Amino acid sequence: MLELTDITAGYDRRAPVFRGARLTLAPGESVGLLGPSGCGKSTLARVAALLHRPDAGRYVLDGTEVRAWRHRAPRDLRTAVGVVFQQPRTAADPRLTLADLIAEPLRATGRGAEAAARVADLAPIVGLTPELLSRRPHAVSDGQLQRACLARALSLRPRWLICDEMTAMLDASTTAALVAAVEAYRAETGAGLLAVGHDRILLERWCDRTVEWRDCLTGGDER
Numbered sequence: 001m002l003e004l005t006d007i008t009a010g011y012d013r014r015a016p017v018f019r020g021a022r023l024t025l026a027p028g029e030s031v032g033l034l035g036p037s038g039c040g041k042s043t044l045a046r047v048a049a050l051l052h053r054p055d056a057g058r059y060v061l062d063g064t065e066v067r068a069w070r071h072r073a074p075r076d077l078r079t080a081v082g083v084v085f086q087q088p089r090t091a092a093d094p095r096l097t098l099a100d101l102i103a104e105p106l107r108a109t110g111r112g113a114e115a116a117a118r119v120a121d122l123a124p125i126v127g128l129t130p131e132l133l134s135r136r137p138h139a140v141s142d143g144q145l146q147r148a149c150l151a152r153a154l155s156l157r158p159r160w161l162i163c164d165e166m167t168a169m170l171d172a173s174t175t176a177a178l179v180a181a182v183e184a185y186r187a188e189t190g191a192g193l194l195a196v197g198h199d200r201i202l203l204e205r206w207c208d209r210t211v212e213w214r215d216c217l218t219g220g221d222e223r
């Protein structure tokens with residue numbers, strides 16, 4: 001279970017972006033989070049991804065209460081969650097080839113020896129050819145780079161995947177390919193998914209259920 005309860009978060013403790021948000025995902029469940037621009041969806045997604053420490057509230061991930069975020073979070077919790085953002089350019093080191101980008105989390109956790117095999121497994125799932133894997137970010141399209149960012153998020157086999165507007169800047173066929181890749185991974189592993197976005201039609205088709213931001217704030221997501 002991914003259980004966010006009474007979360008208050010923002011960038012200034014005196015004026016949080018939101019107060020008292022709650023969201024619960026069952027193991028293996030996929031949930032689409034919809035809401036107006038600027039309401040705080042990405043901020044909540046970053047809390048769930050262990051990237052942003054909330055000002056208050058409780059986050060329990062698979063039975064373990066999260067007490068530390070970012071580099072302070074214990075490795076077993078950090079590696080339980082994979083995350084993909086909207087902007088692949090700002091999320092990718094321009095010096096790395098796509099193969100090295102995908103392998104980054106393995107190398108960072110001392111599992112570099114598995115990198116080549118894992119990249120070879122993931123590349124066809126996300127639709128990257130060997131030739132594309134040898135290029136650097138400046139020499140690929142946004143869609144191709146986002147495919148590599150998705151593969152990177154899957155490289156440590158997370159139990160949870162958080163996609164924050166993953167396809168917002170992509171065309172329909174790349175969107176369909178990335179959604180299919182996520183679903184292939186989920187079918188294989190049983191991972192849960194939190195997909196944040198504005199595209200109601202996409203999220204309703206993609207996810208088991210969708211949640212409105214306002215319902216996160218009023219307890220309407222309680223199951």
Ligand SMILES: Nc1ncnc2c1ncn2[C@@H]1O[C@H](COP(=O)(O)OP(=O)(O)OP(=O)(O)O)[C@@H](O)[C@H]1O
Nearest residue numbers: 011017035036037038039040041042043044165198
């Ligand atoms: N690093 C930051 N520092 C200060 N304020 C920020 C920061 N990131 C986001 N904000 C502000 O926090 C609020 C919520 O932003 P957030 O990105 O969580 O909203 P969102 O619902 O995901 O919006 P969108 O759908 O447009 O992506 C906004 O008012 C935004 O300007």
